[in-house]
Amino acid sequence: MSRGGAALGSRTTSSRRTWPLPRSDESRDHTGTKIMNRPSGMQCAGLGGIPLLVSVLFALLTPGPAMADTRAGHVQGHTASERDGQHDFDFIFGYWKIHLKRRVPSANGADTWTEFDGYGRYRKIWDGRANLNEFEADSPSGHIEGLTLRTYNPTTRQWSLYWASSRDGILAEPQVGQFHDGVGEFYAQDKIDGKSIFVRYVWSNITAKSVHFEQAFSDDGGKTWDVNWISDMTREPETPANPSAVTGAQAAGSASPAQDGQHDFDPLLGSWKYDLRRRTNPLAGSTTWVNLSGTGVCYKLWDGRAQLDTIVVNGESGHIEGLTLRLFNPKAREWRLYWANSRDGVIVAPQVGQFNNGHGEFYAQDTLNDKSIFVKFDWSGLTTASPHFEQSFSADGGKTWEVNWVTDQTRQAGAR
Numbered sequence: 001m002s003r004g005g006a007a008l009g010s011r012t013t014s015s016r017r018t019w020p021l022p023r024s025d026e027s028r029d030h031t032g033t034k035i036m037n038r039p040s041g042m043q044c045a046g047l048g049g050i051p052l053l054v055s056v057l058f059a060l061l062t063p064g065p066a067m068a069d070t071r072a073g074h075v076q077g078h079t080a081s082e083r084d085g086q087h088d089f090d091f092i093f094g095y096w097k098i099h100l101k102r103r104v105p106s107a108n109g110a111d112t113w114t115e116f117d118g119y120g121r122y123r124k125i126w127d128g129r130a131n132l133n134e135f136e137a138d139s140p141s142g143h144i145e146g147l148t149l150r151t152y153n154p155t156t157r158q159w160s161l162y163w164a165s166s167r168d169g170i171l172a173e174p175q176v177g178q179f180h181d182g183v184g185e186f187y188a189q190d191k192i193d194g195k196s197i198f199v200r201y202v203w204s205n206i207t208a209k210s211v212h213f214e215q216a217f218s219d220d221g222g223k224t225w226d227v228n229w230i231s232d233m234t235r236e237p238e239t240p241a242n243p244s245a246v247t248g249a250q251a252a253g254s255a256s257p258a259q260d261g262q263h264d265f266d267p268l269l270g271s272w273k274y275d276l277r278r279r280t281n282p283l284a285g286s287t288t289w290v291n292l293s294g295t296g297v298c299y300k301l302w303d304g305r306a307q308l309d310t311i312v313v314n315g316e317s318g319h320i321e322g323l324t325l326r327l328f329n330p331k332a333r334e335w336r337l338y339w340a341n342s343r344d345g346v347i348v349a350p351q352v353g354q355f356n357n358g359h360g361e362f363y364a365q366d367t368l369n370d371k372s373i374f375v376k377f378d379w380s381g382l383t384t385a386s387p388h389f390e391q392s393f394s395a396d397g398g399k400t401w402e403v404n405w406v407t408d409q410t411r412q413a414g415a416r
Helices: 051-061
Strands: 094-104 112-125 130-139 142-153 158-165 175-180 183-192 195-204 210-218 226-235 270-279 289-301 306-315 318-329 334-341 351-356 359-368 371-380 388-394 402-412
Touching (some): 094 130, 112 306, 158 183, 175 195, 270 306, 289 318, 334 359, 351 371
Antiparallel strands (some): 094 112, 094 226, 112 130, 130 142, 142 158, 158 175, 175 183, 183 195, 195 210, 210 226, 270 289, 270 402, 289 306, 306 318, 334 351, 359 371, 371 388, 388 402
16 A cells, blocks of 8 residues: 555555555554553544553653663664754645656556546644645546655654555554655565565655655565656645645534544644643552643644644653644544654554544553553543543553543634
């Protein structure tokens, strides 16, 4: 499946590349990371996430070295030749028309190429250290609606590019890489018909009004590459030629009466003030709580079937700048809540669940101090002026729960 190149960076084979078919859900491996504290619904999405998220947020909220430094692959320092690439994608903000060429394999004779046009809107996040684009097009094989979230890791000085289709609302594993001399290369490992391959995204020919993108596969360890997707982007005016292709942020409104759940989070669109309380040392008998406060904005994507939240909060235990991406799966009728913080830009595995009678519950399994626990996100009062969120842990398989994070939101004037 496509995972987020220029407009799409479509992968054209395998379970993740039989585009635009959905792929199976996969989670990052965070072995070796101790979970000291999970965040909560600090923003309207609930700050979902699994092991690395908990460690990183604990590091942000407590003094001392970051626990996230213990994960595999962490880079302890930079050489003089390494460059800061946190603004390498600044060229992309705005609206673009995208002409796409997709290679179609043929069982008999030479492969053929199909061509079609699409439109995308690219939003700045974290002052350029992350960005998100919505994409929509009508291809010969059907209508396409998707998004790409790109996040920058200031420690590794690399970007991660995550793609999701509105068909299933699942973020794929990322392409990872960086720019050198104006050319960006991003790599991942995948499979075609059970055979391992490498996948490469290349961004090049970047100007103020145009960009070129190619995707290629390699089945010989990167010795040779076979290009199968080409995108040429042309900048559009602030009002796109096809305004229905991308949706902007809208002010809050009542949730849709539709019963399938795809608009259950609609009341949280807009600007908010956050008041948070966090229990220290959860599941250890602690009665000590710390307070944080801040602001954030919840943006509409896919006409409400996805949302992007950005948040900045401060308190006696630290500073947090993060985002949550919420994606609806129309087949399962479930939401996935994905969290990332600006400290490392890593998207972690989601909390998954749904609403019933205005009450939302979202679950995941995690570890705390090397012991397996359940995690529950609990949303209530979404249609009121002060939505309420609680996060709880369970160490006995869900028989009992201890609340360790509470968030109350207050609507602010002027959604962006």
